[in-house]
Amino acid sequence: MSTGTLIAIIVAIVVVLLICAVVAWTVSRRRHLKEQFGPEYERAVEEKQSRPAAERELREREQRHDALEIKQISASEREKYAQSWGRAQERFVDQPDEAVHEADQLVTALMGERGYPTKGFEQQASDLSVEHGRTLEHYRAAHEVTARSDRHEATTEELRGAMVHYRALFDELLHNGQQPHE
Numbered sequence: 001m002s003t004g005t006l007i008a009i010i011v012a013i014v015v016v017l018l019i020c021a022v023v024a025w026t027v028s029r030r031r032h033l034k035e036q037f038g039p040e041y042e043r044a045v046e047e048k049q050s051r052p053a054a055e056r057e058l059r060e061r062e063q064r065h066d067a068l069e070i071k072q073i074s075a076s077e078r079e080k081y082a083q084s085w086g087r088a089q090e091r092f093v094d095q096p097d098e099a100v101h102e103a104d105q106l107v108t109a110l111m112g113e114r115g116y117p118t119k120g121f122e123q124q125a126s127d128l129s130v131e132h133g134r135t136l137e138h139y140r141a142a143h144e145v146t147a148r149s150d151r152h153e154a155t156t157e158e159l160r161g162a163m164v165h166y167r168a169l170f171d172e173l174l175h176n177g178q179q180p181h182e
Contacts (some may be wrong), residue, residue: 017085022135033058037133058129065130072176081110081174096159097149103166104146108138110173128169135172138165 034041035057044054084106092099112118118125121143129136142165148154
């Protein structure tokens, strides 16, 4: 076998190995993003209409999130928030619109307490998506009902649903993604 043929075979093998490594790396990154963001991954792909663009945005979210100083809250703070949530739920019976707005404010206050920025819903959703991608749809649904409530377009049943949606994210934020000890 000539030296030229041998070099061509070695180069071909190296190229094939490099392609395999790039494909494996891409698949691994995609799997990581899907696991990290849950349903938010598919939502981002649909919104961007491009998987690479969506994945780039999700990686940017991770980088932004890594720069935040997210912290757990103390047991006494958790109790304070839990009591406030109980009052908001009790208020729902007589004043469902106000209770839903109070739930929204409690979620936002808890986010701030934990170290998340609280300005602008889309930025909140983006920041939350990194650790709370699986409950983020709850937050989006609740936010939509709250906006409809501001226009006096939400039914009592929709408001009840918003409370349930807010509760899902509230509990996750309150207990740092862990199940509450009861």
